[in-house]
Amino acid sequence: xxxxxxxxxxxxxxxxxxxxxxxxxxxxxxxxxxxxxxxxxxxxxxxxxxxxxxxxxxxxxxxxxxxxxxxxxxxxxxxxxxxxxxxxxxxxxxxxxxxxxxxxxxxxxxxxxxxxxxxxxxxxxxxxxxxxxxxxxxxxxxxxxxxxxxxxxxxxxxxxxxxxxxxxxxxxxxxxxxxxxxxxxxxxxxxxxxxxxxxxxxxxxxxxxxxxxxxxxxxxxxxxxxxxxxxxxxxxxxxxxxxxxxxxxxxxxxxxxxxxxxxxxxxxxxxxxxxxxxxxxxxxxxxxx
Numbered sequence: 249x250x251x252x253x254x255x256x257x258x259x260x261x262x263x264x265x266x267x268x269x270x271x272x273x274x275x276x277x278x279x280x281x282x283x284x285x286x287x288x289x290x291x292x293x294x295x296x297x298x299x300x301x302x303x304x305x306x307x308x309x310x311x312x313x314x315x316x317x318x319x320x321x322x323x324x325x326x327x328x329x330x331x332x333x334x335x336x337x338x339x340x341x342x343x344x345x346x347x348x349x350x351x352x353x354x355x356x357x358x359x360x361x362x363x364x365x366x367x368x369x370x371x372x373x374x375x376x377x378x379x380x381x382x383x384x385x386x387x388x389x390x391x392x393x394x395x396x397x398x399x400x401x402x403x404x405x406x407x408x409x410x411x412x413x414x415x416x417x418x419x420x421x422x423x424x425x426x427x428x429x430x431x432x433x434x435x436x437x438x439x440x441x442x443x444x445x446x447x448x449x450x451x452x453x454x455x456x457x458x459x460x461x462x463x464x465x466x467x468x469x470x471x472x473x474x475x476x477x478x479x480x481x482x483x484x485x486x487x488x489x490x491x492x493x494x495x496x497x498x499x500x501x502x503x504x505x506x507x508x509x510x511x512x513x514x515x516x517x518x519x520x521x522x523x524x525x526x527x528x529x530x531x532x533x534x535x536x537x
Contacts, residue, residue, distance in 0.1 A: 251328040251354050253279045253344055253412075256321030258314050259335035261290030264458070266297050271338035272331075273301055277345040279331070282324045284308060284317040314408075315423035315431045322418055329360075330418055336458045337409040343454040347412040350448030360414040361439050362448030363406045366455040376453045377402035384447045389440035390481040391489035393433050396496055396528035408432040410455045412448075413439065429473040430497075437481050469535070471501035471510040478517070490517070491524035495532035503535030 255272045259265040265283065272281050281303040285291045291307045298305065304324060308317055314334075322330050331344060347362040368377045380403050382392045389406075397403050411432070413421075421439045423431060439445065474497040482490055494517040502510025514532070518524060524532075 249354065251348060252326075253277065253329045253331060253348070254322070254325050254327035255279050255281045255331045255333055255344075256284065256318050257281065257333045257335055258284045258286055258317035258321065259290075259294060260287050261285065261293055262335050263297070265294065265335040267338050268333050268335050269298055269301055269303060271340075272333060273303075274341050275339070275344045276342050277348065279344055280304070280325060280327065282306065282321040284321040286311055286313070286317045313425065313428070315427060316425040318408075318423045319425065322415075327415060329412055329414055331412045333409050334457075338456045339409070340454040340456075344412065346450050346452065346454060347448060350450050351412075351414075351446050352448075357444065357446045358414060358416040359420070359442050359444045360446040360448065361417060361436075362412040362450065363436075364410045364450040364455055365453040366405065366407060366410055366457045367453045368402055368405075368457050368459065370459050375402060378405040379403050381449055381451065382406060382447075383449075384440060384445075387486065387489075388437065388481075388484040390433065390437040391485045393436065394493040394496070395486070395489045396492040396525045396531065399527045399530055406432070406436050407455070407457055408435075409457060411436070417442065417445070427473065427477065429468075429470055430477040434477060434480065437484070441484070469501040469504040471498050471505060471507060471514070474498045474501055475513065475517075487522040488525070491521035492528035494518050494521060495524045495528040499532035500535035503533070504537075 257268055283303055283305045285294050285307045288307050288310050318332055350362045351360040366377055368375055392404050424434050427434055494514055499514035502514050
């Protein structure tokens with residue numbers, strides 16, 4: 249029997265949701281689409297924007313956040329696989345078909361996760377990331393995701409819009425609704441530690457990721473949220489990865505927030521973890537701006 253796939257797209261009503269839905273509806277493999285509106289007042293606008301598509305639209309109680317919206321959308325239906333797509337990103341037509349093949353298609357094990365290379369659209373340029381794919385057999389995914397080897401983001405990367413997961417895996421992992429930042433890194437790191445996981449990787453870039461769209465949570469400085477992510481995963485991470493993460497996220501956010509407490513916390517964590525990569529330190533100090 250052919251596997252079924254649902255696509256979950258949370259939205260706050262951005263116009264780009266039309267592009268996202270169109271890319272999901274245009275897949276070479278059939279999918280069902282669930283759009284989760286996280287601002288109730290925007291529901292009417294979203295329904296009007298998406299009136300041409302045969303999709304399901306549900307609305308949250310209001311600003312529950314991306315993780316809760318994804319969990320709600322994933323709970324709709326009983327598809328074999330779930331793919332997640334942010335409303336400012338979009339896919340190439342063969343994305344789902346190639347990801348299913350990467351984990352065995354209809355013969356895939358119960359615990360399966362596939363990720364794909366991405367086109368990363370900056371304000372003035374586009375590049376293919378990551379340059380170093382995650383293999384799953386050398387380091388924990390948390391260390392892979394946060395270790396810095398260059399000032400620009402993208403040497404190591406997996407992201408929400410590139411994920412396809414089996415429903416049984418999602419039922420084990422689910423999105424952590426308490427995390428205001430690094431939600432996809434948390435999800436990927438926890439999923440990667442499941443012993444029976446089948447990890448698929450598609451080296452061809454099949455996802456378009458838009459950097460720092462309006463309203464993006466990644467643009468907001470919150471050193472305490474980054475510190476919470478670190479506490480959840482540090483026991484699985486290398487010393488170098490911890491030091492790089494503290495510089496790139498905790499220190500940078502603390503400087504941007506002008507928080508003496510955050511800066512002192514970051515300094516202690518760096519001393520405890522060890523020497524970070526020079527690029528991570530430069531990124532951290534950029535928070536002064």
